[in-house]
Amino acid sequence: MTPRTAPTEPQPTLFDRPAGLLRMTSPLGRIELVSDGAVITGLTLEHDARLPRDGFRESSLDVLVVAAEQLTEYFDGRRRRFTLPVVVEGTPFQRRVWAALAAVPFGSVTTYGAIGQAAGVGRAGRAVGAAVRANPAPLLIPCHRVLSSDRRIVGYSQGSGVPTKQWLLDHERIAYR
Numbered sequence: 001m002t003p004r005t006a007p008t009e010p011q012p013t014l015f016d017r018p019a020g021l022l023r024m025t026s027p028l029g030r031i032e033l034v035s036d037g038a039v040i041t042g043l044t045l046e047h048d049a050r051l052p053r054d055g056f057r058e059s060s061l062d063v064l065v066v067a068a069e070q071l072t073e074y075f076d077g078r079r080r081r082f083t084l085p086v087v088v089e090g091t092p093f094q095r096r097v098w099a100a101l102a103a104v105p106f107g108s109v110t111t112y113g114a115i116g117q118a119a120g121v122g123r124a125g126r127a128v129g130a131a132v133r134a135n136p137a138p139l140l141i142p143c144h145r146v147l148s149s150d151r152r153i154v155g156y157s158q159g160s161g162v163p164t165k166q167w168l169l170d171h172e173r174i175a176y177r
Contacts, residue, residue, distance in 0.1 A: 018034040018036065020061035022035075024072070026045075029045060029159060031044070042137055043067075043136070043140055084140060090134065093119065101141050109146070109174050111146065112148065112149075113149060129154075129155075139168075144169060152176065
């Protein structure tokens with residue numbers, strides 16, 4: 001009998017190397033910012049002391065430096081709105097959901113149903129939840145501002161999960177259950 005091994009996460013390859021890569025520290029752990037050279041294309045919060053491109057050297061670009069500065073200002077309580085060029089890849093449905101998320105201002109909350117309405121899909125809660133979880137640029141596209149209709153936290157896929165979302169909601173003084 002052959003022993004089974006736990007599946008491993010795919011390791012990044014040379015084809016996964018973005019034009020720009022910058023890591024920064026934050027109250028939530030390390031953050032990885034990626035760029036195609038002109039715009040921000042992704043942001044990842046550290047999970048279990050790992051980031052997707054830990055094996056790559058950083059290759060900083062001006063847009064990434066500005067993003068890191070704005071994120072630092074956000075964490076320090078001096079910024080409420082990001083003014084960064086962000087372009088993320090996804091299906092047309094995902095992009096509509098992410099556009100609706102991006103419209104939720106600092107300190108405000110929305111629901112999965114409201115995001116579904118704004119994205120033109122009615123109250124498709126599961127589909128909206130899946131698109132929110134697939135958000136490739138959390139914080140910049142603020143998926144942490146989505147709660148259930150009774151203001152409960154029903155999950156968070158970035159960083160340490162729900163504790164990360166609680167920290168972000170507390171930081172923005174958003175009430176939740």
